[in-house]
Amino acid sequence: MKTPVVTRFAPSPTGYLHIGGARTALFNWLYARGRGGKFLLRIEDTDRARSTPEATAAILKGLTWLGLDWDGEVVSQFDRAPRHAEVARDLLAKGRAYKCYATQDEIQAFRAQAEAEKRSTLYRSPWRDADPATHPDAPYVIRIMAPLDGETVIHDRVQGDVVIRNDQLDDMVMLRSDGTPVYMLAVVVDDHDMGVTHVIRGDDHLNNAARQMMIYQAMGWDVPVWAHIPLIHGPDGKKLSKRHGALGLEEYQAKGYPASGMRNYLTRLGWSHGDAEIFTDAEAQAWFDLDGIGRAPARLDFKKLDHVSGQHIARMADAALLREIAAFRATTGAPALSDLHEERLLAAMPYLKDRAKTFPELLEKARFALIDRPVGCDAKAQEMLDGVSRGILRELTPQLQNATWSRQNIEDATNRFAEDHGMKFARLAGPLRAALAGRTVTPSVFDMMLVLGQHETLARLGDAAEDKTGGA
């Protein structure tokens, strides 16, 4: 029987959810969800000085926004410290670890000298083979006994087989002198206890995998499947850092990218499935595999994000889009839309969603539907509504008044009017735009009329004809 897949995301709560971390979480989520497995969440909060509850909250919030749901309770690594220590002592009892009484000063001095002499800085503790009878009554750390020769092979699903000579591995510390566990021990114990089968994480941990395997082997535990994915870089190809901006996931939320577009973009960044570019979650889950992950770090490309985002907005169902936009407005602190405005926005959706890459862009194009009279003209729209144009609108109004409100009828009436007056429709379009929206850049005038309805349309035309549209 095949063991079910269990993946996990294990961030340190030292800040917001980083875009790179979000992608790592996404890969774990996709892998588990596509295989009917579990996706677990563990907060690595053993560094008490840097961990904050606010950061944990921000991470959960970010994951929730991205739509990555996890299974079971969130595990706090710090809470499991006693269990980590227990394993360290177990290893001690098994003779796979030893107490080291070397002071930090001693070790530091050794490293400084090794560095000066350009020798390996790997520290070899003299206490490894010391007779327990000679142990002083002093603080000690517990170090693992690393194998002295041979090699460790990391069978990595992304990087291939990575061979590390065991003489490159030192007797790493597992338990500090104050009895607290070190990260390297904690991850292994937690991953094992949580039943994690696939460790998908940044390739900055690739070398660490060899160290961690020492613990798995000493405890006789199954080593998980490794998949070390390249970290993503900024647009300049350099490591992601503050100066790149847009580092936190919430910044993307604030910019109005739909979560589905974000998932699509991040999935496709450094992973591919033939020529597939735009896909649904169901497709991503079905297609996602470790083999498709590239081995080189990928750069963020905001233009492509825009494109993917636009495609997702265009493909979303109108009602769903309306809900997402309402949620987006709420996060920006905008007041909820009135029923009338919401109704109009929904009606306008088919005309707007093909043309917007983000929610704010869509909202901007929807302005005409979300305002009440007077429309409020900006400078260009005001210019458009000169005396002549107002006269034209006055004459056009009765034609629209008599039309039964359908696209066909509105278009016919308008075109007939233009023809009768020997003008091109383009001559009418500008003033109509200004009258209906108070702007010169708007959706199609017929689309707007349809969304607004006959009554509102005529009222706005009336305002314009009488020069009562108001300023911007």
Place this chain on the structure above:
RNA sequence: GGCCCGUUCGUCUAUCGGUUAGGACGUCAGGUUUUCAACCUGAAAAGAGGGGUUCAACUCCCCUACGGGCUGCCA
């Protein structure tokens, strides 16, 4: 310093020894048009460098260059 990983159009990538090296974003040129977009068509654009192996190398091996990571009683 030691060890490990990586390198195909500007960017994300396909190719898993034999292709005119394909797609997407972006760019440029046309088209459509009712403004802005969107959309459609087309174009330019790539195997880091050097050695091997092979009838044949982007693909396999080695070296170099460049980029990245690890080397903590941080995670």
